[in-house]
Amino acid sequence: MSNSTVPRSRAEAETTETASRAADATGEQPGKKKLSGKLSLRLRLRRDRTLILMTLPAVALVLVFNYIPILGNVVAFQEYDPYVSSNGFVAMLESPWVGVEQFERIFADSAFWDAVRNTLVLFGLQLVLFFPIPIVLALLINSVIRPRIRAVSQAILYLPHFFSWVLVITVFQQIFGGAGIIAQTLRQHGYEGFDLMTDPGIFKFLVTAEGVWKDAGWGIIVFLAALASVSPDLYEAAAMDGAGRWRRMWHVTLPALRPVIALLLVLRVGDALTVGFEQILLQRDAVGPGAAEVLDTYVWWNGVRNQDFSYAAAAGLIKGLVSVALVLAANKVAHFMGEQGVYKK
Amino acid sequence: MTAVIDKAALDEAAREPRWWEAPPRPVWEDEPGKAGLAGKGIVLAAACLAVLFPLWIVIVTSLSSKQTINAAGGLVVIPKDITFIAYQELLSGGQVTRAAIVSVCVTLAGTVFSMTVSVLAAYGLSRSGSLGHRWLLMTLLATMFFGAGLIPTYLLVQSLGLTDTYLALILPSAVSVFNILVLRAFFMGISPELIDSARIDGAGDWRILWQIVLPLSRAVIAVITLFYAVGYWSAWFNASIYLSDQSMMPLQNVMIQLVQKQEAPVGVSQAIKTGQISALAIQMAVMVMALLPVAVISPFVQRHFKKGMLTGAVKG
Numbered sequence: 001m002s003n004s005t006v007p008r009s010r011a012e013a014e015t016t017e018t019a020s021r022a023a024d025a026t027g028e029q030p031g032k033k034k035l036s037g038k039l040s041l042r043l044r045l046r047r048d049r050t051l052i053l054m055t056l057p058a059v060a061l062v063l064v065f066n067y068i069p070i071l072g073n074v075v076a077f078q079e080y081d082p083y084v085s086s087n088g089f090v091a092m093l094e095s096p097w098v099g100v101e102q103f104e105r106i107f108a109d110s111a112f113w114d115a116v117r118n119t120l121v122l123f124g125l126q127l128v129l130f131f132p133i134p135i136v137l138a139l140l141i142n143s144v145i146r147p148r149i150r151a152v153s154q155a156i157l158y159l160p161h162f163f164s165w166v167l168v169i170t171v172f173q174q175i176f177g178g179a180g181i182i183a184q185t186l187r188q189h190g191y192e193g194f195d196l197m198t199d200p201g202i203f204k205f206l207v208t209a210e211g212v213w214k215d216a217g218w219g220i221i222v223f224l225a226a227l228a229s230v231s232p233d234l235y236e237a238a239a240m241d242g243a244g245r246w247r248r249m250w251h252v253t254l255p256a257l258r259p260v261i262a263l264l265l266v267l268r269v270g271d272a273l274t275v276g277f278e279q280i281l282l283q284r285d286a287v288g289p290g291a292a293e294v295l296d297t298y299v300w301w302n303g304v305r306n307q308d309f310s311y312a313a314a315a316g317l318i319k320g321l322v323s324v325a326l327v328l329a330a331n332k333v334a335h336f337m338g339e340q341g342v343y344k345k
Numbered sequence: 346m347t348a349v350i351d352k353a354a355l356d357e358a359a360r361e362p363r364w365w366e367a368p369p370r371p372v373w374e375d376e377p378g379k380a381g382l383a384g385k386g387i388v389l390a391a392a393c394l395a396v397l398f399p400l401w402i403v404i405v406t407s408l409s410s411k412q413t414i415n416a417a418g419g420l421v422v423i424p425k426d427i428t429f430i431a432y433q434e435l436l437s438g439g440q441v442t443r444a445a446i447v448s449v450c451v452t453l454a455g456t457v458f459s460m461t462v463s464v465l466a467a468y469g470l471s472r473s474g475s476l477g478h479r480w481l482l483m484t485l486l487a488t489m490f491f492g493a494g495l496i497p498t499y500l501l502v503q504s505l506g507l508t509d510t511y512l513a514l515i516l517p518s519a520v521s522v523f524n525i526l527v528l529r530a531f532f533m534g535i536s537p538e539l540i541d542s543a544r545i546d547g548a549g550d551w552r553i554l555w556q557i558v559l560p561l562s563r564a565v566i567a568v569i570t571l572f573y574a575v576g577y578w579s580a581w582f583n584a585s586i587y588l589s590d591q592s593m594m595p596l597q598n599v600m601i602q603l604v605q606k607q608e609a610p611v612g613v614s615q616a617i618k619t620g621q622i623s624a625l626a627i628q629m630a631v632m633v634m635a636l637l638p639v640a641v642i643s644p645f646v647q648r649h650f651k652k653g654m655l656t657g658a659v660k661g
Contacts (some may be wrong), residue, residue, distance in 0.1 A: 012568075025620065038504045044475075044476040048472075048476040048477070050550040051469040051470075051472055051475045051476075051478075052469065052475070052481070053469075053553075054465040054466065054468055054480045054550070055466045057462045057465060058463065058466035058525060059466070059481055062484060062485055062488055062520060062522070063518070064501075065498065065516065066488040066492070066499070067493075068501060069494065069498045070491075070497070071497075072493065072496070072497025072498075072501055073497050075496070075497065075500070082500070085631060087504050088503045089500065089501065090504075137392065140388060140389060143385065145367055146366075146368070146388070149389075153392070153393055154647075155647050156393045156396050156397060157393065157396060157407070158650070159640060159644075160396055162639040163579070164578070164579030164581065164597050164635065166597045166601055166635070167597075167635050168631060169605070169606065170600065171400075171632070174402070174420060174604075174628075174629075180420075181419050181422075183417075184418045185418070187416050213395065213396070217392075217396070223561055232371065232567075235371070239374070277582075278581075278582055282584070282601070283607070293417055299494070299496065300495060303496040303499065304496075304499060309496055313494060314495060317494060318494075320494050323491070324490060324491050327490055
């Protein structure tokens with residue numbers, strides 16, 4: 001599908017979504033003939049000035065809030081002092097340079113390595129316990145043929161995705177917390193209560209469960225879309241050849257999901273160092289940093305809370321660089337497996 | 346010469362199946378087993394219940410009187426006496442009322458701003474072959490691969506003097522490149538002939554966008570608007586690091602104080618102390634206020650998810 005044209009109709013757009021994704025990612029429009037071939041730059045500028053003008057606000061916002069801060073990463077190589085100037089960015093010019101001292105401090109800090117370990121453990125758990133659930137749910141919903149039941153159950157399962165993390169965690173707290181409904185009921189019947197929300201030992205499972213509750217339903221959409229694009233002819237042909245329900249699932253349905261599963265897996269692995277910043281930050285106080293500190297919260301704690309900007313920026317820079325490397329590597333793997341990946345080769 | 350047609354029988358054969366009836370099964374598909382059907386039903390029902398039950402408890406408890414809550418030993422499952430006293434208390438001025446107003450205003454202003462910027466950018470980038478099209482697109486796309494990091498962004502927002510202003514809640518996260526890509530993919534799916542013919546008729550880009558592209562893109566516009574609105578409504582982190590004035594805090598941040606840190610809201614604490622209202626009902630009422638707008642709006646946009654999102658869904 002990599003060489004297909006830009007979708008021109010809505011129906012076509014739906015079937016060529018992977019192709020348009022790849023085209024988007026590289027900015028290439030292979031099928032579109034270049035209108036610009038013979039026009040001079042001035043004419044093109046005159047013709048397209050409205051289009052450029054329309055794009056500028058978004059580009060300006062991205063330049064200011066995504067690109068300029070990249071320059072700010074120089075504080076990782078400084079002993080940044082925000083008070084040498086009234087303006088934080090000007091203060092960067094006047095702060096003393098210390099080279100890689102901050103990085104040496106970080107690598108010598110056991111708390112940093114704890115955060116790395118927690119991040120990786122949470123990522124692994126999410127991969128094993130979270131990732132398969134939307135696939136199973138999508139297969140289940142796809143096998144429900146009554147449209148009303150499908151629509152209603154989808155509506156219900158999508159819902160938590162739109163709740164804020166504050167709300168999700170609060171709901172969990174009210175159910176599983178020390179003052180929550182389960183502990184209360186147990187106590188009323190003479191058993192000992194419990195508090196899942198403050199137990200460092202099970203924190204990683206709690207975080208995963210919250211993630212499943214919030215987003216497993218939302219994850220269905222992509223798989224349902226892939227399933228909807230499977231031609232019924234394939235099922236019919238398989239049935240003719242004597243394939244039963246399970247054989248059809250194995251030989252028709254799952255191969256249809258393969259590209260989507262591979263792509264999402266790649267995206268997830270590329271994003272391995274980011275494991276629910278808001279979600280974990282909200283529970284950090286209740287559980288304690290020992291179990292709940294991940295790389296993102298480590299940066300937040302040292303930078304925003306302790307105002308050790310250079311140290312935190314250095315930690316953030318390490319995380320950012322490793323993340324970019326992971327995304328690129330994951331894409332390589334996807335290509336190697338013969339899948340599209342996030343961008344084209 | 347007219348053949349006798351049993352109209353009733355034809356209608357019966359052609360009608361859509363009623364909602365409780367299964368639609369016709371493909372001939373090659375064998376009848377499902379009873380056990381299989383039951384198993385499927387149970388798993389699906391359990392999944393839906395896992396979503397709905399906690400929400401039910403929260404809503405019912407927020408509507409219960411102190412006596413009912415005490416008798417239930419905490420959260421109420423079966424509603425007995427419905428009372429809106431907790432909501433009255435929260436909405437009668439004070440911290441929570443102010444936070445709700447802040448949240449509504451930031452969400453409205455932010456969503457309008459984000460949508461304007463995103464739709465314009467998506468349209469500007471959707472006419473490929475235009476000057477600078479590739480460069481502008483790459484500028485946006487690159488940000489999907491790397492972020493600047495929390496600390497430099499924080500320092501920038503401070504340097505720009507945005508701290509302790511509501512702009513700090515809107516500007517830093519105003520555009521989502523992913524949303525722009527979804528809009529753009531959808532705009533590019535609109536037939537180019539239509540746009541070309543409008544251009545021949547003398548319409549400029551503004552007019553084409555406003556009178557042709559937007560009306561044809563209602564589905565995706567609805568979906569992306571919902572995404573932005575939910576983003577603003579759910580945001581708390583920017584407020585927590587950029588705002589220091591408690592009275593400026595949006596609803597989510599007040600909810601953190603109220604429910605997670607178990608502090609009584611200013612202005613309501615008196616009613617709790619004197620024992621008129623259960624502190625739990627107040628907490629639940631705040632949660633309902635936070636979830637209600639989202640829960641009410643998203644099902645309406647729901648039917649567009651597939652249509653609107655598919656152009657960009659696999660983009661993850």
